Amino acid sequence: MVVNGPQKVPPIPTVDRYFIGSILLLIHVFSISFNVCLLVAVRRFSRRHTFPTVYIYLMIVSDLLGNFFGGFQFCFPYFLSDERAEAYVKHFGLYVYILTAIPYCHRFFIIPLMTFNPVLYISIIANINFVFYVNSRGFIHNILSNPVLGGHISAQKIMERGNDGPTHNCVSYSDIGNAKRTCSGQFWTILGIP
Numbered sequence: 079m080v081v082n083g084p085q086k087v088p089p090i091p092t093v094d095r096y097f098i099g100s101i102l103l104l105i106h107v108f109s110i111s112f113n114v115c116l117l118v119a120v121r122r123f124s125r126r127h128t129f130p131t132v133y134i135y136l137m138i139v140s141d142l143l144g145n146f147f148g149g150f151q152f153c154f155p156y157f158l159s160d161e162r163a164e165a166y167v168k169h170f171g172l173y174v175y176i177l178t179a180i181p182y183c184h185r186f187f188i189i190p191l192m193t194f195n196p197v198l199y200i201s202i203i204a205n206i207n208f209v210f211y212v213n214s215r216g217f218i219h220n221i222l223s224n225p226v227l228g229g230h231i232s233a234q235k236i237m238e239r240g241n242d243g244p245t246h247n248c249v250s251y252s253d254i255g256n257a258k259r260t261c262s263g264q265f266w267t268i269l270g271i272p
Contacts, residue, residue, distance in 0.1 A: 099156025106149040113142045133192050137185065144181035151178045 117138045124131050151174045155163040 095156050099153050102153045102156065103149065106145050106153060109145045110142060113138050113145070117142075133188065136188055140181040140184045140188075142181075144178060147174060147178040147181070150174050 117135070120131060120134050120138070124134075151171075155166060158166060
């Protein structure tokens, strides 16, 4: 076998190429069929009010698109001859790579939303006020100074004492020059925060 140029790995023989392509194609087909079954199961059997179905739908659709375009990126060139595979990669490789990368990166963009949603629910339960401002300075100050889960950079935890010991956990914080105090009752005690 003669290897030309900087290529250190000899080319894959035709029989092995079809075998490797078939294995990769089976993996993609199995993954797509699993995601379709999961989509049907979530749609049919989930309780939409108590189960975060939106995030599950987004992840399933993202994975379906990633596997579909990943099949064109990884499997399809194995079934072509060397010249056709080279032409395919030269003309369509960049576009297929971008179409494969977008659903993959979509998962990383949805994670902050998935994280912020429970924080918002906990803040509603704990009576922590989130105020969003129109201008960017107010919004940045709000992010840096308002409490997230009962504390922030300049938060001070205060224990109110009743006649029979500590009753409420409170957080004192400043909000654009206005002093506020939020008491959340026994909520922080349930979470284990003293």
